[in-house]
Amino acid sequence: MHSLPLARQVLLALAATSFALAQSVLYSTPCPVINAGQPAPSRLATLGKDYVDAAISSTQLQFLAASNGLAPYGTYESNTTAFAVQVFSVASDEPLFTFSFDPPGLQDAHTVGVKTISTDTVFRLGSVSKLWTTYIFLVAAGDKSWLDPITDYVQELADLASSPDYMGAVDHVDWTSVTVGALASQLAGIARDAAYSPNLQSALGSVGLANAGGFNQSTCGDERMAIPCNRTAFFEDFPQQRPVFKSYVSPAYSNAAFQILSYALENITGMAMSNLFDQYLVQPLNLTGTYYTVPPNNVTTNAMIPYNTTASWWNADALDESPAGGFFSTLNDMRKVTTAILNNTQLSPVLTRRWLKPHSFLADPNTAVGAPWEIMRAPDSPGAPVSWMYTKSGDLGMYSAMVALLPELGLGFNVLSAGTDTTKAVRIVSDILADTWVPAIRSAGLAESSTVYAGEYTDATTNSSITIVANSSLSGLSLTKWAYGGIDVLALLGEFEGINATYQQIAVNLYPSGLRQDSASGNETNVGWRATFQALPAASDSGPFSDNCIAWEVVSQLVYGGIALDEFLFTVDDGTGNAVSLSPRVLEQTQTRSTQASKRSETHPVGKMKRRWVA
Incomplete structure (x- = not known):
């Protein structure tokens, strides 16, 4: 530990170094470290109960309004459209909220299936199947093949790549440039569907439009689904379609990509996709109402089937395209799968983290594409950190579905x-679920963070103290007071930053690093956090470079004795779950928690004010 006489010298050096850094970085708009706003709440049954109860009440009222055409998000045909939802958290073994709506107009229109939806009622998933196919791929084979060309795993495509009949970048896909990961993330640049629509061919042909020579006779089934009969027919038909883009140019939605992906997985594992579905999904997660293809007839008694099995598309067999859109499931089973993803039940944590990342931007700045995630910006408030919903939607016949996960909050919901x-x-x-539950769980997390971490930390021996508050503006923690050896650290930093002339205050915000380990005592846990030190100026220039957020660039930039200035370590008592001490590690000092925070949270001005990073 540094001795008291050295305290001011230590802080002067720290402040001077921070000031030197400040001269070399640009002003930036307020922004946090991404994906690290606060720990996901784990005490929703106690500290978060009021927030959960309020969300339940609000959601029920909004659903009632929606069924009567009064929702602010638009109207739908509620008389003949059923839906069921579950909201869940990794912090709870039971769902936080379950709701179903049985439309009056379908009650007497059913010829088969249930009239009242339960959590075990079977629905079609449509393209949510793509998400499960990718998950099965990762569970069975990992992602080590994702940068390999698909020609390494699908012989038919390797043959096409070497055939002189399939040369020419405009008319034929360069399969050697299409990787396994490109298929999973909709970046292969290939056509959407495996075969032409017989109905479209008939309609256009009847008005005299000449057929360009496309191969259509492999299409099986009825007019509902244009699907090649088998793998042989698929590779005769689909490769005749021209490429949409070069690979990795722009996302282009493709059902055929996931059929090809399943063929690759079959080659890697030596197992049929239907068997992989059973071995890596159904059996380990104990899914009791989930099916790879059209379920047996006896299942229809426990299924939601509008009108009849034909009109609803219940009995439309997706054949080899099942991995793209043919699966069936229930709310209960969907929650088992989605909580398994968030809990790393079958995948390693690092593989899950790699998977839950964007692979491409979209024209809309609030959306992105993953594998095969449809990533959307989560609801937030001005100044709050940006967080993302990892979603996958699906539509087939008279069925639609949605999966939405927020890993940062440990939250998710499913809709059928x-x-x-x-x-x-x-x-x-x-829309209702996201706008209601995301703020509720974020507020619950902030309240929990306040109980667990906020308060006064002191070390009487060195006359040092730190005050931590829950910052509602940033949905996280802030350090508002810091004394070391009786010296005001933030004021000292302010002196070097010209606090009286240019800057309004020094803001120090804390973000969880996700790093934790057992302490030496055996009954406590050390939890790592990182700080951002920012001087808040009254005004500054604005522009695409001046406004650039550089929080991620300056993390751990200043290091002394092998320890970064921005590293803080909370020690949490395993019994109570609350922090007992805090260490600003560069000072080799531990301060004991002496008081907990009041219920009031601290806020810092944000708005349009620019910030300069100082450490």
Whole structure:
């Protein structure tokens, strides 16, 4: 520990170094470290109960309004559209909220299936199947093949790549440039569907439009689904379609990509996709109402089937395209799968983290594409950190579905719908769930962080103290007071930053690093956090470079004795779950928690004010 006489010299050196750094970095708009706003709440049954109860009440009222055409998100045909939802958290073994709506217009229209939805009622998933196919791929084979060309794993495509009949970048896909990961993340640049639509061929042919020579006779089934009969027919038909883009140019949605992905996985594992589905998904997660293809007839008694099995598309067999859109499941089973993803039940934590990342931007700055995530910006408030919802939607016939996960909050929800207006119903229901539950769980997390971490930490021996508050503006923790050897650290930093002339204050915000380990005592846990030190100026220039957020660039930039200035370590008592001490590690000092925070949270001005990073 540094002796008291050295305290001022230590702080002067720290402040001077910080000031030197400040001269070399740009002003930036307020921004946090991404994906690290606060720990996911784990005490929703106690500290978060009021927030959960309020969200339940609000959601029920909004669903009632939506069914009567009063929702602010739009209207849908509620008389003939059923839906069911579950909201869940990794902090709870039971769902936080379950709701179903049985539309009156379908009650007497059913010829088969249930009239009242339960959590075990079977629905079609549509393209949510793509998400499960990717998950099975990762569980069975990991992602080590994702940068390999697909020609390494699908012989038919390797043959095409070497065939002189399939040369020419405009007319034929360069399969050697299409990787396994490109297929999973919709970046392969290939066509959407495996075969042409017989109905479209007939309609256009009847008005005299000449057929360009496309191969159509492999299409099986009825007019509902244009699917090649088998793998042989698929590789005769689909490769004749021209590429959409070069690979990795721009996302282009493709069902065929996931059929090819399943063929690759079959080659890697030596197992049929239907068997992989059973061995790596159904059996380990004990899924009791989940099916790879059209379920046996006896299942229809426990299924949601609008009107009949034909009109609803219940009995439409997706054949080899099942990995892209053919699966069936229930709310209970969907929650088992999605909580398994968030809890790293079958995948290693690092593999899950790699998977839950964007692979490409979209034209809309609030959306991105993953593998095969449809990533959307989560609801937030001005100044709050940006967080993202990892979603996957699905539509097939009279069925629609939605999966939405927020790893940062340990939160997710699933929506299933059947009827005449399911796409719009799922969108409206998902809007309600996101706008209601994300702020609620974020507030619950902030309240929990306040109880666990906020308060006064002191070391009487060195006359040192730190005050930590829950910052509602940033949905995280802030350090508002810091004394070391009786010296005001923030004021000293302010002196070097010209606090009286240019800057309004020094803001120090804390973000969890996700790093934790057992302490030497055996009954405590050390939890790592990182700080951002920012001087808040009254005004500054604005522009694309001046406004650039550089928080991620300056993490751990200043290091002394092998320890970064921004590293803080909380020690948490395993019995109470609350912090007992805090260490600013560069000072080799531990301060004991002497008081907990009051219920009031601290806020810092944000708005349009620019910030300069100082450490």
